[in-house]
Amino acid sequence: MEPMGKVLAIDHEKCTGCRLCEIVCSVFHDGVSNAARSRIKIVKWESEGVYIPISCQQCQDAPCKIICPVKAISRDEKLSRVMVDQNRCIGCRACVAVCPFGAMNFNVIDRKVFKCDLCDGDPQCVRFCEVKAVDYVPADRVSSSKKRAAAEKISTAQRQAVALEAESR
């Protein structure tokens, strides 16, 4: 099972918007509670009750890695993650700008970028999220579970359509 690598799988429909993940992330990494230091962020459309957890996708061809002028960003194949070398980082924020998910963060206090490091293999956000809106699963399982969910939706819709048709007869 090892080398396949695991990823954070986010199912935003399950998210309750509680933000516990933000707190445990900042406490685990920085010893402080501060949502602004969290590597995961819950983006909310409050007026519609939509909450979307955003975190690094650990991209294969990471745009941040490509754009970094000092090569501070690298891929750690062992944990399938993209890492920032804080000693090299010059705080230019090119990676912040280029990340398609807004998952690269900039810390104004230390003037360095920071991002999800998968907690070295024991993601705290996953450990604390009771509803499993964030989960840590083998990379190939993400798409298969998405397929299953989509299939379920389609089959429910079909069943409903059949029922409606039956009713209208």
Add this chain to the structure above:
Amino acid sequence: MALNRKIAYIDLSTGKIEIKPIPLNIRRKFLGGRGLDAYLLYNHTEKGCDPLGPKNTLMVSGGILTATLASATARTHVMAKSPLGGMIGSANMGGFFAPELAWAGFHHLVIKGKADRPVYLWINNGKIEIRDARHLWGKTTTETQWAIREELGDDDIKCMVIGPAGENLVRFANVMTGIKNSGGRTGMGAVMGSKNLKAIAARGTMDIKIAHPKEALEYNKRFIDQITSAKVNQTQGTLGTPFIWGATNSWGGVRCRNFQYNQELYCDEIEPEAIDEVCTETIGPYHMAGCFACQVHCRAKYRIPTGPYAGAYDEGPEYTSQGAFCGEPDCRSMETLLTGNHLVDQWGMDNLETGSLISWAMELYELGILTDKETDGLDLRFGNDEALLEMVRRICFREGWLGDTLAEGGIIASERIGKDSFNYLIQVKGVSNLHSDERATPALALNVATASRGSDHLRSRPAIDLYHLPEEVLRKIYSTPVPYNGPLSSEHTEYIGKPWQVFWQENCYMAVDCLGICKYHTVFLGATLPNFEDWPKVLYYNTGLEFTPREIWDIAERCNMIERLFNLREGLTREDLVRGDMLNHRYFDEPTRRGAPDVVGRVIDREKFRKMIDEFYEYKGLDRNGVPKPETLKRLGLEDEPSHLL
């Protein structure tokens, strides 16, 4: 560090703002949240001040654990002298406001005076600014919040706001944050309105250092596990608080038709599972939301499926909306329930008080004490959904004689209506009772009668009394951290042992309110949830402060006593029907007619009730009149109050 969060004094009349640290000795005496607010209220208001005048002082706070790594430190507490009953005004709400306030550097705000035009407070990383709010006046609670975010250009701003009801000084207007989180009771929104304060906006990115981060993480995991494994919280996380109303209605413990019945019959349409279906249909299978850092997630999301507000998004409805828009007025329509809930959320008024007062008026109308003249032709009979929702509107905007009259709250309204209308008003200390009927449950009746902010279940209700737990289990819970060897009874229709349970719960809930966590995370609805013995660890790992369970108990007792001192200063008298620890005569005179066979035919026995109060007073160290004995004040270190240390 949680302990370096500050207190700010804001004078809206002069615009002067003063920021101070909170000394450790004050923390050790009152912790924070409601307890410290009570101390501040006692020290910063004058006896007899007008609750809607500039001399009333408004406290807004988080608890000592707010925004730390403890479970569900979501709660914001608000306190002032109450415009409803003239006693302690106090309201508590979930959501995300208090944690944001803490990240912005503050645990406590003390707001005095009155601005000369509508204003709001902008609190950001240690700074506080008073800003013009004329353009926000008249907006609903959500419109206000979105407008402030837009104006300040930050979607992460959290606001505590009032709606039109607060502006119109409806005496039970609430304060709100988010879609539906409300500090509902005792008219704190009217106090804000009277100060021309439309909103408080907070945004912060300041670190809160955790004293022992590794231990805090591990212990929090264990704490959360204890909370989420409780059956009651799993039910709560699936159906929300409607499950409590549904279960209570099933055996005959809710109010129906003001106080004529203790059960609403044939109400399948608005049962918890029926609400859940609407949520599933309009939102999806995952439709529960949580407050800050809470894994119970008891807040349902829905869209109104039908009617004039079809499609509108809201959250809830909670127990009190079911009581207000179903049980009490004896209506049973999903549309009315979800629409009524939406109106009070948007306009910012307490659903509990709104539903109670309208149902009271409905009984008066059916009795002929109110007529078409006073209702301006509105057919205010029970079961009239349209009249119910129309009345909500008239109260909020003070329209018509009755709307304007009910907006004054029960006591003033009963004076205006006259005749024997007061006899039908189900209230304690000017505050309407929860939509529950306590005639079959003496412990709960004692709780309602003696609650400091007026009739209230969240001050001291031993709700687990309903579960028929074996005596050994009750003894385990109720004899820590202070030994108790007296009687305890598993039988919820009994009188013995109940005063101690109420006393214990009163201290438990005060402690929770000082910590800033949610009551679903302690012995409220579940017997196996954390309490005094568990909190020292949470406190130590997060703040580094060491307390014994007994010390936390003592702090809670002290804070409860300060609330008592405030009420006594404002005229609390033991058996007074308006300002006392007393129940409406119907509790003693009219037997229950519905519910389980063992619940029907019940009244509260006057003599036994008196004895319960005597015993309760004894535990609290009060004399027969409910006044603290000098040695009690000495024991609690309150002999010099008001001490003006903060």
Add this chain to the structure above:
Amino acid sequence: MGSEKEGLSTAESLRKTRTYGQFRCHNPSCMGRLQPQPGVNHVKCPACGMEFRVAWIKPNFPRIRGPVWDVNQKLAEEAFERKMKEEKRDGVK
């Protein structure tokens, strides 16, 4: 305090008293627990005759959804009449 291994608190030790799969009859005199068969949507209390509609939070987690109105309402009315008669005889209880 600190990092030493800690024992269970009272609340934690009470955790074993939790009973899944059961609930109590809503009548105060019924101390016994009702354990509905998986999936059923109706139970009758053998002790007092109250009947309830059952809903399931999870497959092994039933709850009382509400009363069977006709049955329980009749029981309530009978109990009320009986008690009022007794009261006339013995004075208020």
